[in-house]
Amino acid sequence: MKGRTWQAIVALVVICSLTSTPFGVAADQCRTCHEALGDKPSTLFKRDIHSQKGVSCADCHGGVASAEDMERAMDKSKGFIGVPKGDAVSEVCAKCHGDAKRMAQFRSMIPIGQFKALQASVHGRLSTTGKERIVQCTTCHNAHGIVQVADPASPVYPLNVVKTCTKCHADAAFMQKYNPSLSVDQLEKYRTSVHGMRNAKGDPKTAECASCHGSHEILPSADVRSRVYPTNLPGTCAHCHADASYMKTYGIPTDQFEKFSKSVHGVALLEKHDLGAPACNKCHGNHGATPPGVESISKVCGSCHALNADLFSSSPHKKAFDERKLPECETCHGKHEIIAATDKLLGNSQEAVCSRCHSERERAKGYQVAGTMRSLIDSLELLERKAQLLVSDAEQKGMEISEARFKLRDVRQARLEARTKVHSFNEGQFREVVAKGFATALVVGEEGQQAIDEYYFRRLGLGVATLIITIVAISLYMFIRRIERSAVHKQTSI
Amino acid sequence: MDGAGNMQSEKSKRDFLKYVLGGGLMAWVASVVYPLFAYLKPPKQAEVEVSSVKVGKLATIEKDSGTIVRFGNKPVILLRTSNGELRAFSATCTHLDCTVQYRKDLGVIWCACHNGKYDFNGKNIAGPPPRPLDEFRVVVQGEEVFISKNA
């Protein structure tokens, strides 16, 4: 080992003395010697964009580039720093890449905020030692041989990004040190996604890691500023998927985001900031993003709408839909544009979705059941509204009817349960729930009516009181007359 | 003016009048006093805003059970865990206002309408509910259990 080092140094000295000319020294003595040595950094640096732009070794490593003498060229007192370590690496890059003036000297159009973004990112803030960032510029961009991003040779070229990121992110042992709960199967899932498959086939336009997570500014997904935070995610996906010209070659629609924003889910998520509402990834998956298969839609929707999905799966529709390749929930409810379901979907009228397959002639049984269910739920709603009116009326009249008001909740609940039960597509089950609502609604209505009757009875009572007062007033009047007459009588008689 | 009969009828008339007047006055007093007393009788819901409700004896509440208690105009679910701890939450599901119930078999608070589930801290853990259930305070005084608004 020691011998090898000596050999190298001797060779270096010999080469240096050989190449030096008596007329003076070449512009960059570092490269002269190192290239002659054929070491990796100097070889790679030949095709480095920085080399082409006139950046010298000494610009990053310090020292005196013009000095022939090795001692002098790599003199620490002259600013030679050797191989930068830790955070110093990124700081060396930021010397130029964080300085607009210097970048202008190189006629570069690259923005200058990367270093700051990196410092603020999850990669810049996490550290096991507390001394240095996890990731330096060179971690992704390499040190020598850096080429432009658009160059297929670059490690951050779209087709290479996945490999670059997964160097760490697929390494369970490595990730454990920083974020033990973060999974390391992103690559595996990604390769199953439409994005991943196209990327593997060499399509640089499909999404890779950085398309969604960002590059220098990557934040944890739980950070509200993150591009993959639930409320930001639809916008992130839409960045490509709503761009008609970008998506042109893929032949898929670009209105999903528009539809989603107006849907019940989109409004809940984007306007009400209800994080329980699904963003794109809840249905399509994130790294394994792909349209769910026809037969698994009820499972996807069922991850939240469990009861409906269970009922559907055990209903006769499951088999019928699968056979006809009908996308389960979507057939009736739509997908991105889903709006809150109303009772209008049900029944055998023109606007009801049931009538798309069922008619009096074709599949008539379903046609009948749909009609019955609709009329049942309609009458339940009517009964509920009637009971509600009676209760409100009684309340307006100042009657104590909180018991009935409380029971009214059960009617509503029965109606909501019935709406869920529709998905069993079984008249018996549906009737059972509706009957519960009917019974309660009738009781509430009766109580309301009783309270109103009671009110009129009280009014009658007040009428009686008024009558009493009137009688008292009249008799009082007569009494006064009598007293006065008798007084006059007495006076005259005296 | 003369004639005893005239005097007699005059007298009976006056007596009649006295009865009417006296009876009327009494009826009138009754018609004033009755509403007055009815007004003074504390109403079923004693206050504008119910701040606490008496549930019953601690001994009557089974372990590993949930009961719906009326709190003003809203239902509250009182839970007793298997180790005897008492907790109370608003029983109104945060999704679409159905009334939730305790499912012994699942060990969760469950909403029948859309299968929403909440854990023993009232946190929404599955299904469509967007928010946790509001918590109420449970106070045990001697043998009696009370539920009150969380201050």
Place this chain on the structure above:
Amino acid sequence: MSSILKKTYEWIDKRVQLETLVEFMGKKYVPVHRHSIWYYFGGVSLFLFIIQVVTGILLLLYYKGSEQLAFESIQFIMSKVQFGWLIRSIHSWAANLFILSAFIHMFSVFFERSYREPREITWITGMFMLFLGMGFGFSGYLLPWNELAFFATKVGTDIAGVLPFVGKPIMVFLRGGDEVTGATLSRFFGFHVAVLPGIFTVLLSIHLVLVQRQGMSEPMGMENVPASERKTMPFFPNFLLRDLLFWLIVLNVLAILAVFFPWELGKKADAFASAPAGIRPEWYFMFMFQTLKFIPAKVLFIDGEVLGVLLFGAAGLLWMIVPFWDRKSSRGEKSRLINYVGLFVVVYIIIFTTLGYVL
């Protein structure tokens, strides 16, 4: 039965000397003439006041004078408490009837010149009670904390605020701050149930004692009628029973109004909502409110509103001290001026009140 009553009477009489009181009552006569009917309005006002006290105390049992609960507690009274709707309705209606009957009482006294010597104090205490009555109305109007009341109070206290020098402090005092807030509600509640009733009771006692001591005033010129032709009726029981009769009629009217035209509650006040249409004060403030609307923004160098408020203040003061500048009536001479003034005021109030509701 009657012996027990007698014994009780004797027991009390021994200690309180009821005898003199009974004697006094027995000897008290009320003049009878074609204007006698007006005597009853004082009694009716008294009766309505008593109703207000009773129903007010009843409401107090359930009412909560705070911004969060005021509206809800009235709702509670009206829907949850048995007969609560009736009590509240009666309280609201009786308040209005009280002001009406007090106005009638005042004008009848004015036109009869009953304020003349020696009844100046009775007149002045009566006038103060009328103002207090309006104060009751103004403060009570806010207590349900509904939208209309909230904005009417805002406007009403704003008007007080335009007075030069003292206006701003008065407004801040009334509101308990710069704006109408929960603080105003607490304050008005205090005025309504403690401060005003306290003062009112004192004035009422003076007023009633004076009426009893001095007897009913007779119309001008009665002194010239020979004693034999003057008709009277004993205060007890004749006049008292008639009073009672009137009270019963009023009670009936009140019951009918309360049941068939229940007082509405409206919407809960929201300080940040925009003012709803149709903000108007109670009817007895309407003529003043309407006048202020008619006065141009600037009259010479004075602010129109300031001028209006000052004018009403001056007019009110003049009206109150009428016993002192109307010397003619005190001397027993007929004064046409008083008739004209009174008539003008009545017509003015009627016209402007009507305009307030029509426009």
